[in-house]
Amino acid sequence: MFQFKKIAKLPLILIQCECGREFLQEEMYCCLSCQNSMCRYCTSNEIFCYYCRNCGDVQITSETSNLTVSCSSCFECPICKNVLRRQIDTEKNYGFTCSYCFYTTRSIGVTDPNFQQVYAKINNAYKQEYEAEYKDFQDQYNRIKSIENNNFLIKKQQKNKHVLKSLSQSWTKSEALVHYSNAEIDKMTKEKNLKVVLQRYNLDLNNKQVELQDYNPSLQTPALLPIPLGLLSRKNRKCRKCQKLIFTLQPEKNSKKFAYSVQNLHYDHAPYLQIGKVSYVNKEKTELSVVIQMFNKTKNAMEYSLSPLDQQILEQYKLLTVKNLPSPTFTFNNDNIESDVQQYQKFEAILIIKDATKIQFAFSVSAKIKMPMDQQQLNYNVNVYIGTL
Amino acid sequence: MDTIIQYDKSEFHETSSGIKISKKSIIKGTEQINVSGRCIFFNDVILRGDLAKVSIGKYLVVHEKVTLKPSYTYGYTKESPTKKIIKFLPLMISDYVEIESSSIIQATKIGTCTSIGKNCYISHRCIIGENSIILDDSILPPDTVVPANSVYGGRPAVYIAETPESTPIIQKQKLINFYKNFVPKS
Numbered sequence: 001m002f003q004f005k006k007i008a009k010l011p012l013i014l015i016q017c018e019c020g021r022e023f024l025q026e027e028m029y030c031c032l033s034c035q036n037s038m039c040r041y042c043t044s045n046e047i048f049c050y051y052c053r054n055c056g057d058v059q060i061t062s063e064t065s066n067l068t069v070s071c072s073s074c075f076e077c078p079i080c081k082n083v084l085r086r087q088i089d090t091e092k093n094y095g096f097t098c099s100y101c102f103y104t105t106r107s108i109g110v111t112d113p114n115f116q117q118v119y120a121k122i123n124n125a126y127k128q129e130y131e132a133e134y135k136d137f138q139d140q141y142n143r144i145k146s147i148e149n150n151n152f153l154i155k156k157q158q159k160n161k162h163v164l165k166s167l168s169q170s171w172t173k174s175e176a177l178v179h180y181s182n183a184e185i186d187k188m189t190k191e192k193n194l195k196v197v198l199q200r201y202n203l204d205l206n207n208k209q210v211e212l213q214d215y216n217p218s219l220q221t222p223a224l225l226p227i228p229l230g231l232l233s234r235k236n237r238k239c240r241k242c243q244k245l246i247f248t249l250q251p252e253k254n255s256k257k258f259a260y261s262v263q264n265l266h267y268d269h270a271p272y273l274q275i276g277k278v279s280y281v282n283k284e285k286t287e288l289s290v291v292i293q294m295f296n297k298t299k300n301a302m303e304y305s306l307s308p309l310d311q312q313i314l315e316q317y318k319l320l321t322v323k324n325l326p327s328p329t330f331t332f333n334n335d336n337i338e339s340d341v342q343q344y345q346k347f348e349a350i351l352i353i354k355d356a357t358k359i360q361f362a363f364s365v366s367a368k369i370k371m372p373m374d375q376q377q378l379n380y381n382v383n384v385y386i387g388t389l
Numbered sequence: 390m391d392t393i394i395q396y397d398k399s400e401f402h403e404t405s406s407g408i409k410i411s412k413k414s415i416i417k418g419t420e421q422i423n424v425s426g427r428c429i430f431f432n433d434v435i436l437r438g439d440l441a442k443v444s445i446g447k448y449l450v451v452h453e454k455v456t457l458k459p460s461y462t463y464g465y466t467k468e469s470p471t472k473k474i475i476k477f478l479p480l481m482i483s484d485y486v487e488i489e490s491s492s493i494i495q496a497t498k499i500g501t502c503t504s505i506g507k508n509c510y511i512s513h514r515c516i517i518g519e520n521s522i523i524l525d526d527s528i529l530p531p532d533t534v535v536p537a538n539s540v541y542g543g544r545p546a547v548y549i550a551e552t553p554e555s556t557p558i559i560q561k562q563k564l565i566n567f568y569k570n571f572v573p574k575s
Contacts, residue, residue: 002522002540002550004559026555026562040553053536053548082545085532099512100530100545232536232548247554257537265555 001040003027011275015266016381017042025273028266029246030378031239037266037380038239045235048249049258053232054083060251068231075122075226077103084226086115094118096226108224125225234258270378272297398573409571410434424449425484427568431455441477446484446501448564453490457482460495460513478514485561489525496529500537502560520556524549 004024005014014022017039030037049060052071059067075084077098084096087104093111095118097104105111110121237247250261276291402410406426410416414430418438428449430436434457436443441459451457459480463473483501488494492509500519505511509523512531517523521535524542535541540550 002552004553004556024559026559027553051536053539054534056534056536080545081547082530083533098530099532100528232539232551260554263554265558267555267558 010385011278012385013273013275014383014385016383022383025270026265026267028380029237030264030266030269031242031244031246032264032269033242033244034239035377035379036241037270037378040237042240043237043246044240046238047233048236049234049251050231051234052229054229058251059231070228070230072228073119074229076229077101078224078227079103083229103224105226110225122225129225266378266380267297270380271295273382393570393572394567395572395574401573407568418443429568429571431490442479443482444479445482446486448485448561448568449482450487450564450567452488455488455490456493457488458493458495460497460515462514483519485557485564487560487564502557504560506542520552520560522552522556 004027005012005022008024013025015025015028015037016022017028018036019039019042021039021041023039028037028039029043047061049058050067051058052074054074055071057071057073061067075096076082077084077100080098080101080103082098082100084098084103087095087097089095089106089111093106093113094115095105095111105118105122108125110118110125112118112121234249236245236249238245245262246264247260248262249258251258272295274293274295276293278290281289396409400412402408402412404410406424408424408426408428408430410430411432411434413432414434414436416422416430416434416436416438418440420438421441422436422438422443422445424445425447427447428445428451430451431453433454434451435455437456437458440461443457443459457480459477461475461477464476465471466474478497480497482499483503485502486499487504489505489507489509491507492505492511494505494509494511495513496511496515496517497513499505499517500521502520503517503522505517505523506525506527508526509528511517511523511529512533514532515529515535516533517535518537518539520538522540523529523535523546524540526544527542527546528544529535529541529546533546535546538552538554538556539548540552541547542549
């Protein structure tokens with residue numbers, strides 16, 4: 001998933017999650033039942049639907065039982081991975097082309113005056129190419145299974161020797177009861193000229209590894225068949241601790257768009273911080289003043305309190321001291337919601353800088369949200385990065 | 390901290406609806422151009438409204454050396470049923486879009502809250518969904534469809550990642566603040 005922290009310019013305000021990662025204020029989520037704000041890595045995903053990025057065809061996981069991995073009508077160029085589009089020849093034959101690298105299915109011979117027959121030809125070409133390999137794989141698999149069964153039977157026989165002695169006289173030797181050694185397996189593969197697709201058959205047969213021949217794809221000509229386009233997914237988010245939904249999707253009627261029915265962002269339940277002004281106080285440039293503004297962008301009234309971090313944490317991360325924090329509590333009351341006027345409070349924090357190249361300080365903010373029934377509280381740490389001056 | 394950008398009043402036209410266009414930009418066919426308001430067009434922007442209709446939403450920021458051109462298809466008309474003729478399609482740009490410098494755009498539709506990077510080439514008949522990002526130096530081949538909430542980049546542009554759910558909030562704040570801080574010199 002894309003992170004806006006990579007594009008953002010200094011000075012920056014980032015929120016630190018419990019896992020230690022830092023994100024922008026808008027990218028954080030919050031769970032009101034756990035009273036905790038969390039990042040995307042601390043939430044779990046549940047797939048809601050699969051969709052094609054070209055045609056927009058949607059498969060909702062709860063409604064359909066036969067989910068497919070790729071789109072049935074869209075294909076990808078095997079050379080440049082661009083989505084292919086339809087083409088009509090002068091002879092009125094349909095086919096697929098790439099508008100970037102000019103690859104065409106005509107070069108393979110997959111064209112037809114009936115467009116639906118083109119799909120059938122592509123499917124048949126895939127079957128022909130991979131049918132031989134699939135058969136070989138099935139033969140190898142069955143043979144190895146029979147070897148495993150034989151070894152299992154031999155073990156049983158060795159345990160019950162006295163039983164076998166009486167029985168073996170009546171039995172004739174058959175291939176099923178022969179224990180194949182590695183050298184014998186190699187002989188059999190060479191005699192029958194069996195092909196192996198990939199080095200996937202390193203199996204333990206009584207603690208002996210069987211390594212079969214590798215398939216060499218460079219000997220064969222590459223098949224330039226168009227690749228079926230893979231589907232993308234849209235997901236719901238859940239809190240990992242309490243398993244409650246944070247973000248849920250809902251399809252809109254008569255359209256391929258989706259809307260969020262439940263959305264709990266940290267932005268909606270916490271004061272929004274912004275850096276106003278940064279300047280040196282001294283001529284010697286040892287003291288710095290930073291003006292931080294806090295906005296209430298929610299519809300609810302809010303009470304917040306600031307607290308500095310412990311000295312142990314400051315020493316551990318070589319953070320700087322913060323002076324002149326404002327009074328502990330202050331209430332936001334958003335009466336004029338319709339006129340779009342947002343209350344904010346300014347406060348100055350004066351720092352003592354040690355290193356001029358990197359300046360950062362941190363303090364923790366806790367906000368109480370006055371909902372109609374409950375008073376809920378969110379606790380989180382804020383890091384402010386200023387950069388060079 | 391939002392940096393204030395000051396401009397010379399003599400170098401920019403400003404309309405009553407808040408559109409700020411630099412005098413060094415080239416705009417043709419103003420009759421067919423429809424802009425909602427509060428847009429900024431920097432130097433050397435080329436906007437071709439003479440070919441087809443252009444409709445633009447609010448809070449659009451177009452940086453230097455960008456060309457905005459309607460896309461085209463080949464078709465037949467009653468007057469010439471056998472000969473192929475070029476037909477120009479209308480260009481639609483939604484609200485809260487940012488287009489970085491030196492990019493060429495010939496798309497049919499650009500959705501809300503999108504950002505297009507530097508030196509991009511968006512070919513004809515492309516459709517860009519909402520809340521999406523197109524990275525710098527990317528080329529979108531003709532007829533590509535960029536779905537909503539996606540990041541595309543490369544040559545040719547390919548799906549790279551998904552954007553977070555808060556992209557409309559970030560993009561709206563960024564462009565509203567950019568417009569507020571784009572202030573004439575006192």
